[in-house]
Every structure is written in structure tokens, then in C-alpha cells.
Amino acid sequence: RKEVEQDPGPFNVPEGATVAFNCTYSNSASQSFFWYRQDCRKEPKLLMSVYSSGNEDGRFTAQLNRASQYISLLIRDSKLSDSATYLCVVNPLSGGYNKLIFGAGTRLAVHP
Amino acid sequence: DTEVTQTPKHLVMGMTNKKSLKCEQHMGHRAMYWYKQKAKKPPELMFVYSYEKLSINESVPSRFSPECPNSSLLNLHLHALQPEDSALYLCASSPHEGGPSYEQYFGPGTRLTVT
Numbered sequence: 533r534k535e536v537e538q539d540p541g542p543f544n545v546p547e548g549a550t551v552a553f554n555c556t557y558s559n560s561a562s563q564s565f566f567w568y569r570q571d572c573r574k575e576p577k578l579l580m581s582v583y584s585s586g587n588e589d590g591r592f593t594a595q596l597n598r599a600s601q602y603i604s605l606l607i608r609d610s611k612l613s614d615s616a617t618y619l620c621v622v623n624p625l626s627g628g629y630n631k632l633i634f635g636a637g638t639r640l641a642v643h644p
Numbered sequence: 645d646t647e648v649t650q651t652p653k654h655l656v657m658g659m660t661n662k663k664s665l666k667c668e669q670h671m672g673h674r675a676m677y678w679y680k681q682k683a684k685k686p687p688e689l690m691f692v693y694s695y696e697k698l699s700i701n702e703s704v705p706s707r708f709s710p711e712c713p714n715s716s717l718l719n720l721h722l723h724a725l726q727p728e729d730s731a732l733y734l735c736a737s738s739p740h741e742g743g744p745s746y747e748q749y750f751g752p753g754t755r756l757t758v759t
Contacts, residue, residue: 564746573732574752574753575750576687576750577750578748578749623746631692631700632687632748634686636685636686
């Protein structure tokens with residue numbers, strides 16, 4: 533089983549749609565969780581950290597369910613500029629080290 | 645300003661060449677990282693430096709040699725690479741190494757082609 537698993541893509545949605553990405557992680561001791569977005573041939577950029585209480589940043593909402601080892605990202609009112617690959621990232625803090633484990637990514641394509 | 649810079653942006657090198665990749669951050673971060681990313685794959689960790697000391701080497705071949713001259717700079721020295729080493733090499737930094745919730749910030753990467 534992979535350490536971080538994500539929905540297979542691609543997701544093709546019209547502008548204005550709501551889209552949800554899911555992610556599961558295998559290490560129950562994992563401490564921190566993130567969503568990064570990566571545009572084609574660019575570096576990953578931090579989208580948001582994910583907290584146990586859930587958090588929202590504009591059109592983006594992230595949720596964490598520690599009991600189910602499940603992370604989600606909801607994007608409301610999709611824009612063309614949201615087209616990118618979304619990477620679910622977990623820090624298992626193994627041995628105290630800040631080592632990020634990346635999911636394979638889910639590609640989102642928003643069309644007019 | 646969450647900026648990590650990397651040079652060069654692109655590099656083409658032969659299998660007998662020696663070259664270096666450079667990374668710089670001025671955010672006062674004390675942990676720096678090298679990742680390798682192949683096309684359509686997620687980044688894979690290569691090395692972690694914490695307070696200028698190497699703390700993680702993910703069993704990377706010795707043809708890759710990292711160096712951290714000071715807390716703002718990170719180099720990756722390349723020697724006798726193979727064509728399969730062609731990839732995007734990403735540098736990242738975070739405030740510290742240990743502890744939860746320390747986001748990592750990535751530089752734009754160096755796209756390396758080994759011929």
C-alpha cells in the first residue's frame with residue numbers, strides 16, 4: 533500500500549463547478565498535512581495546511597479525518613486558473629524529521 | 645517573502661561532466677532539501693540539511709554530492725551522471741526540520757538533461 537494515495541485523475545469540470553479531491557494516508561502517527569498545487573513544468577506551491585478542525589481559504593476548504601486517515605480538498609466555483617495538479621502531502625515526522633511524503637497527484641482541468 | 649531561488653533554470657550536461665546546482669533562500673529557514681522529480685511523478689526526497697548539517701540521505705548514489713556552505717545556500721554537485729538522472733531538481737526550505745506543521749517552500753527547480 534502506498535503511504536499517500538489520491539484519487540486518480542484527471543478531473544475535467546466546467547467553470548463554476550465544485551470539485552472534491554480525496555486522499556488517504558497509511559501512517560496513523562502522521563502529524564501534519566498539506567495540499568500543494570503544481571502547474572505544468574513548475575514547482576509545487578503550498579496551497580494550504582490541513583488542520584484537524586478543518587480550514588477554509590476563500591474557495592478552498594480542507595478537511596482532515598484522523599480516525600479514517602483521510603484528507604480532502606474542496607474547490608468551489610472553479611476557475612480556469614485552478615487547472616493544475618493537486619498534491620496531497622503528509623509529514624509522518626518519522627524520527628522527528630520533517631520529511632514530506634507526496635501523493636501521486638490529481639490533475640484538474642477546468643474548461644469554459 | 646517566501647522565495648527560494650535556484651540556478652541554473654536549465655542544464656544540459658554530458659555523462660563525463662561535472663556541474664553544480666545552486667539554491668538560495670533568505671527567509672532565515674534552517675532546513676533545506678533537495679528533491680528529484682521525473683515527469684508525471686511526485687517529487688522524491690534526496691537530501692535534508694538541518695542547521696547546515698546533513699541529516700537525511702535517501703540512499704542517493706554518490707554521483708550526487710550535496711553541500712551546505714551556510715544557512716542560506718545549498719548546492720548539489722553532479723558528476724558522472726546517467727541519462728536516467730535527467731529530471732527536475734527542486735530545492736525547498738522550511739523554518740526548522742523537526743516539529744509538526746512546518747511547510748516547505750520550493751524553488752522553481754533546475755531542469756537537468758544528461759546526454
